[in-house]
Amino acid sequence: MIITNIEVIPDKTIVKHLGMVQGNTVRAKHVGRDFLAGLKNIVGGELTSYTELLSEAREEAVARMRKQAEMIGANAVVNVRFSTSSVTAGAAELFAYGTAVVVD
Amino acid sequence: MKYENPKIPEGINVSTEHPLIDFLMLAVGVALSVCAIVVLLAWSAEYAARFVPFSVERSLVEKAFLTDRYAAKDEAQVRDIDIYLKALTQRLVNAANLPEGMTVRSHLIEDETINAYATLGGNIFILRGLFERMPNENALAMVIAHEIAHIKHRDPIIAMARGISVSFITSTLIGMTNNSLAGGIVGQAGLFTALRFSREQETAADAAALNVLAEVYGHLGGATDLFEILGAESTSRVPEFFSSHPRSERRISGVSGRTAISGNGPLIPLPTFPQANKATPYYPVPGK
Amino acid sequence: MFELLIFFCLLVVGYLYGGLVERRHFASIRERESQYQNLLTFSTRHVPPFDSPVTVALVVGSTVVSIDFFKRTAAGLRMLVGGRVSAYESLLERARREAILRMKEEAVRVGATQIFNVKLETASITKGAGRQVGCVEVFAYGTGIIVSR
Numbered sequence: 001m002i003i004t005n006i007e008v009i010p011d012k013t014i015v016k017h018l019g020m021v022q023g024n025t026v027r028a029k030h031v032g033r034d035f036l037a038g039l040k041n042i043v044g045g046e047l048t049s050y051t052e053l054l055s056e057a058r059e060e061a062v063a064r065m066r067k068q069a070e071m072i073g074a075n076a077v078v079n080v081r082f083s084t085s086s087v088t089a090g091a092a093e094l095f096a097y098g099t100a101v102v103v104d
Numbered sequence: 105m106k107y108e109n110p111k112i113p114e115g116i117n118v119s120t121e122h123p124l125i126d127f128l129m130l131a132v133g134v135a136l137s138v139c140a141i142v143v144l145l146a147w148s149a150e151y152a153a154r155f156v157p158f159s160v161e162r163s164l165v166e167k168a169f170l171t172d173r174y175a176a177k178d179e180a181q182v183r184d185i186d187i188y189l190k191a192l193t194q195r196l197v198n199a200a201n202l203p204e205g206m207t208v209r210s211h212l213i214e215d216e217t218i219n220a221y222a223t224l225g226g227n228i229f230i231l232r233g234l235f236e237r238m239p240n241e242n243a244l245a246m247v248i249a250h251e252i253a254h255i256k257h258r259d260p261i262i263a264m265a266r267g268i269s270v271s272f273i274t275s276t277l278i279g280m281t282n283n284s285l286a287g288g289i290v291g292q293a294g295l296f297t298a299l300r301f302s303r304e305q306e307t308a309a310d311a312a313a314l315n316v317l318a319e320v321y322g323h324l325g326g327a328t329d330l331f332e333i334l335g336a337e338s339t340s341r342v343p344e345f346f347s348s349h350p351r352s353e354r355r356i357s358g359v360s361g362r363t364a365i366s367g368n369g370p371l372i373p374l375p376t377f378p379q380a381n382k383a384t385p386y387y388p389v390p391g392k
Numbered sequence: 393m394f395e396l397l398i399f400f401c402l403l404v405v406g407y408l409y410g411g412l413v414e415r416r417h418f419a420s421i422r423e424r425e426s427q428y429q430n431l432l433t434f435s436t437r438h439v440p441p442f443d444s445p446v447t448v449a450l451v452v453g454s455t456v457v458s459i460d461f462f463k464r465t466a467a468g469l470r471m472l473v474g475g476r477v478s479a480y481e482s483l484l485e486r487a488r489r490e491a492i493l494r495m496k497e498e499a500v501r502v503g504a505t506q507i508f509n510v511k512l513e514t515a516s517i518t519k520g521a522g523r524q525v526g527c528v529e530v531f532a533y534g535t536g537i538i539v540s541r
Contacts, residue, residue, distance in 0.1 A: 030474025
């Protein structure tokens, strides 16, 4: 399954457009990560535990989007867009959406 | 190029676990973890608090304490009741086998509440309400001996250390939940566990006080009188696990178990003292 | 003690009635989705050529959805433990599908037959205002293609 954020894939033609597919997940951090991040706030720098958490969540969102595309018979998802928002203090929603297409 | 919108099947973007099971597992898991954390904190607090020497505890308290501000300025201000209390306390202290350097002082507070407590620095406070309610000297002696036992076991400073550390951690966890009921679950779990420790301290103080009573008076009469009064006075029917003290019935059976050993005996009546004058604050007897 | 009782009642009401409201909402969403199944939506920007002249119109749809007390408490406990917050996932699913449906409703009103370049925005409404959060706004917008006869 090709997943891309361009519209026209080089060397491939889109045969059928199958509509929007979406994948999202909401993840919360836990006490341990929060505490360490709080300490890190004192010195500054990258909060690696949060980075990992959000990357995992994003992968899961993309996996869900891919599953929706598979279920409707697509073999590529184009024009993929991401959105991250904090729905409540302590939890983030990772959202990925795109258009499922059939390419040859 | 064809454009279509086939129907997407349900259930991909939602989780499949049943919400009730999810909630119960979360609630039970969080409550048990909080209990475990509180138990660890309570043990560490007790271990650490014992390192603070009693002399340090007493000098810290004396700096902030009001006793000297209210100390009697001359002989005329000292009341009979304070002298009596001091003498009774001294008799019990002599039988209590306190460690070297530990001193105990009793103070009578002019308040109608039926209560008595021991605080830092070896200070015991008896409230007028409790004093008036005592049927005989033996019951009053049981109260004072119980508080002396708390001081001997260093319970005031241990309870303070435990209270500070447990509240700190539970407040942090409650803040992280961002929800009043989830925070309530965490708080209640922490509270129940901490109360368990408090009840253990009370039971230990009861046991030590009974030993002192037996040594001073030769029998344990009067101890059950105290618990019966406390049981009758408590109007709220809270279950035991909500309370910092064991149930009165349990405390009475703790005594009855020993009455077989020490038997019953003459109960000394309390001397009568003039009614409290609310306008006059209490005047502890000057000196140690 | 009394407080705990009140909370327990709220929890039960939240679970039973809130669950009912959610199921009804999802049923309504599914029904309307099958109704609008022929109104095609895509997130691609490229609009294919049409035989007759077309006009374009921006169509939008938005909604603010909140969750019940039971789910809110479960989410609060989840904040300590970490992991997937399933309560919010279903909330967002509802909000997104509802927002897209409202966008389609507006498209029908203006006479569009297809919507291109659909984008979605999610925002938390009451996040900063205190601890009792759980409101999410989803906003969907796209370009509707109106084929003139």
